[in-house]
Amino acid sequence: MQARMVWRNLMAHKLRTFLTFGAIVLAVFLLCFLRAAVRTLEGSVEAASSNRLMVQSAVSLFQDLPLAYENKMRAVPGVDWICKWQWFGGVYRERSNFFAQFGIDPETFLRSYNGVAMVEGTYEDFAQTKTGCLIGKGLAASYGFGVGDDIPLIGTIFTKADGSEWRFTVKAIYESTTPVIDNNTMFFHFEVLKDAVETGAARGPRGVGVYMLRLDDGVSPETVMAGVDTLFENGPQRVQTTTEAEFNRQFVTMLGGVPKLLGAIGIAVLFAIFFAVLNTMLMAARERTRSNGILKAMGFSDGYVFRSLLVESMVLALVGGVVGVVFVKLVEAPVSQSIGRAIGGFRVESSTMVIGLLLALGIGLAAGVVPAWMARRIEPVDAFRSEA
Amino acid sequence: MNEPIIDLEGVCRSYERGNEVLQVLDHLDLEMQRGTFYALMGPSGSGKTTLLNLIGGLDRPDRGRLIVCGEELQDLSSSELARWRADNVGFVFQGFNLLPVLTALENVEMPLSLTPLSRSRRRAQAELALELVGLKDRMQHRPRELSGGQEQRVAIARAIATDPALILADEPTGDLDRASADQVLELLQKLNDELEKTILMVTHDPRAADHASAIVHLDKGRLGSIETTERGATQAAKPRS
Ligand SMILES: Nc1ncnc2c1ncn2[C@@H]1O[C@H](COP(=O)(O)OP(=O)(O)OP(=O)(O)O)[C@@H](O)[C@H]1O
Ligand SMILES: [Mg+2]
Numbered sequence: 001m002q003a004r005m006v007w008r009n010l011m012a013h014k015l016r017t018f019l020t021f022g023a024i025v026l027a028v029f030l031l032c033f034l035r036a037a038v039r040t041l042e043g044s045v046e047a048a049s050s051n052r053l054m055v056q057s058a059v060s061l062f063q064d065l066p067l068a069y070e071n072k073m074r075a076v077p078g079v080d081w082i083c084k085w086q087w088f089g090g091v092y093r094e095r096s097n098f099f100a101q102f103g104i105d106p107e108t109f110l111r112s113y114n115g116v117a118m119v120e121g122t123y124e125d126f127a128q129t130k131t132g133c134l135i136g137k138g139l140a141a142s143y144g145f146g147v148g149d150d151i152p153l154i155g156t157i158f159t160k161a162d163g164s165e166w167r168f169t170v171k172a173i174y175e176s177t178t179p180v181i182d183n184n185t186m187f188f189h190f191e192v193l194k195d196a197v198e199t200g201a202a203r204g205p206r207g208v209g210v211y212m213l214r215l216d217d218g219v220s221p222e223t224v225m226a227g228v229d230t231l232f233e234n235g236p237q238r239v240q241t242t243t244e245a246e247f248n249r250q251f252v253t254m255l256g257g258v259p260k261l262l263g264a265i266g267i268a269v270l271f272a273i274f275f276a277v278l279n280t281m282l283m284a285a286r287e288r289t290r291s292n293g294i295l296k297a298m299g300f301s302d303g304y305v306f307r308s309l310l311v312e313s314m315v316l317a318l319v320g321g322v323v324g325v326v327f328v329k330l331v332e333a334p335v336s337q338s339i340g341r342a343i344g345g346f347r348v349e350s351s352t353m354v355i356g357l358l359l360a361l362g363i364g365l366a367a368g369v370v371p372a373w374m375a376r377r378i379e380p381v382d383a384f385r386s387e388a
Numbered sequence: 389m390n391e392p393i394i395d396l397e398g399v400c401r402s403y404e405r406g407n408e409v410l411q412v413l414d415h416l417d418l419e420m421q422r423g424t425f426y427a428l429m430g431p432s433g434s435g436k437t438t439l440l441n442l443i444g445g446l447d448r449p450d451r452g453r454l455i456v457c458g459e460e461l462q463d464l465s466s467s468e469l470a471r472w473r474a475d476n477v478g479f480v481f482q483g484f485n486l487l488p489v490l491t492a493l494e495n496v497e498m499p500l501s502l503t504p505l506s507r508s509r510r511r512a513q514a515e516l517a518l519e520l521v522g523l524k525d526r527m528q529h530r531p532r533e534l535s536g537g538q539e540q541r542v543a544i545a546r547a548i549a550t551d552p553a554l555i556l557a558d559e560p561t562g563d564l565d566r567a568s569a570d571q572v573l574e575l576l577q578k579l580n581d582e583l584e585k586t587i588l589m590v591t592h593d594p595r596a597a598d599h600a601s602a603i604v605h606l607d608k609g610r611l612g613s614i615e616t617t618e619r620g621a622t623q624a625a626k627p628r629s
Contacts, residue, residue, distance in 0.1 A: 004494070005487075005489070005490070008489035008490060009489055011489075290484060291487050291488070291489075294481075294485065294486075294487065295487070295498075296470065297444070297446060297473065298473065298474065298479070298498060298499045298502070298546075299470050299471065299472075299473040299474025299475070299499065299502055300470065300474075300502065301467060301470050302466070302467075302470075379446075380446050381441050381446050381447050384481060
C-alpha cells in the first residue's frame, strides 16, 4: 500500500518528477564520466610495475639518449633485458587523425608486458618483418585496419629524405588488458628508424627516447636506479631513472590540475543536484500537508508519513542513478573509441558505477530527510487549519 | 443506564495569541450516549471544531478528563492516540477529505491497511462500504472526478470502513448544495439507524441538525441545553430491539 502511494505521488506531478529525474540522471552520468576519465589516467600509474624502470634524459623527455647507452646499462647488475621506446609522431592522412606510434624492440617488447595478447595475426610475424607493425584493436576498429593493410604515415620528427611517406604493414593486432599499454597505439621496429637515419634515407634524431629496463626478479629497483644514474653522472648525457609508476605520473601531472578541476566540477554538480531534489521534495511535502493530516487523523503514525516522503525521494534518486550509470556504461565503448585515443583509454570501472549509485542514494536521503521531518512534525489539526 | 460513549469532565482548552490567552473551552462537562446522532451547533468561533478535535483524539486538553470509547485520552501518548483513532473513530471533514492520488476504492481501503485484515478482505470490506454509500460504480474514480457530494459520501465510506463506534463530522455538508447535503445527511441517519453508530456532527444549518436525534448548543466555551429533535423523540418512542 505504501509502495503504491509513493508511486502515485511521484506520478501525480509527472513533469516535475521527470525533470528532477532527468537532472539526477545527468548528474550521475557526468560524475561517473568524470571519474572514469580521471581513473583511467590514474590507472596507468597504479598498474605500473616496479620491475620496470624507465630511463630518460635528465634534461627533458624530448631529448634523446645515445644508442651506446644500451650496452652499458645491460652491464648494470639487476638489469635483465632492455626495450627501447622512440616516439615517432607521424600523421596518418590528416592531422586530426591522432594516434601514438612508437619504435620498439620486437625481441623484448612483448615479454615485458603481461596482459598483451594477439587477437589477429601473430607476434612472430611482426617480429620477423622489419616493415611490419603491431596495432591495438581499438585503433584497428576506428580506422578499419586489418592484418596485411599498409599504413602510410607522414613523418613529423623523422622525415624521409625523398619526401615520401613511411609505410608499415599490419602484421598483428593486439588487445591489452593492462592500463600501461592502451589499445590505440601502433608499434613498429625501432631498427627501421635507426637504419633510415644512419643511411641518410631519413632525417631525424639519432638516439633513443626512453629505455625501458626490465629487472631481474627480486631485485630492488632503488639499487638499479642508483647504479644507472651514477653510470652516466659525468655525461655525455645525464639520465633520469624512474620507476614506471613515476614515469607514467609525469603524463598525469602534465595535464596539470585537470583531475582536480574535474573533481571540483563533480562536487559542484553534486550540490546543484542536491538542491534540485530538495526543492522537489519540499514542494511535495508542502502540497501534501492536508493529505498527511488526513492520514494521521485516520491513525497513521508520524513514522509512516516520514517514511513515505523519504522513500519517495530515495526512489527518485536511485532510479535516476541507475539510469545515469547505465548511460555511462553504454557510452563507454564509443567514447573509448573516439576520445580514448587522446586520453589513453576510457574505462568505467564497477567501483565508479557503485560510487555513482551510492551518491544518488545519498542525495535522495539527504534531500528527503528535511521535508520528511517536516511532514512528520505536522499536527493534523494544524494541517486542516492551514487549508491548502 | 448505559455508560456514555463520550464523557468530558472539566475540559479546558485555550490558545495563546501573542500575550493574550483565548479560553475556547472553559471547564466543559458533557456526556453523550452510545448510538445517538448528535448535532453540535453554535456561533462561529465558539469552539465546535476544537471540541470535536479533542473528542477525536487529534488535540489534547489543557485540563480535565476526556473518556471516549472507554479510554482516558488526556494521558495517551501521540502514538497511542493514533492507534486509538484507528480503532475507534472515523472522521469526515468539511471538504477535501480524500487523498487526491488514490482512487475512491483505495481511499476507503486506506484505514483498513492499519488492520490485520488480508488484502482481499480489505478490498471486500471497502467495496461493501462504498456500496452502502451508493458509490460502488464510482470506485475506480479519482477524487477530482467526483462531485463534492460524492466525495463526502466516499469520505463517509472511509470513516465506517473499519467499523468504528464513533463518527465525527465537522460541517460535512458545509460546501454542498441542498440536494447533495440531504443525501449525505440521510446517509448519516442510515448509519445511525441501521449500524447504530454514534455520530457527532458539527453544523451551522438548522435543517441539517434536524436529521440528528439531539442538538448540543455550544456558546462561548460553555454548553447550553441538549435539545431532543422530532426524530429523537420518535426514536425514543419505539425503542430498538
Ligand atoms: N491553533 C489555534 N491557534 C490560535 N487560535 C485558535 C487555534 N485554533 C482555534 N483557534 C481559535 O479558537 C476559537 C475557536 O475555534 P474553533 O475552530 O473551534 O471554532 P468553531 O466553532 O469551529 O468555528 P467555525 O464555526 O467558524 O468553524 C476561534 O476563535 C479560533 O480563532
Ligand atoms: Mg469549525
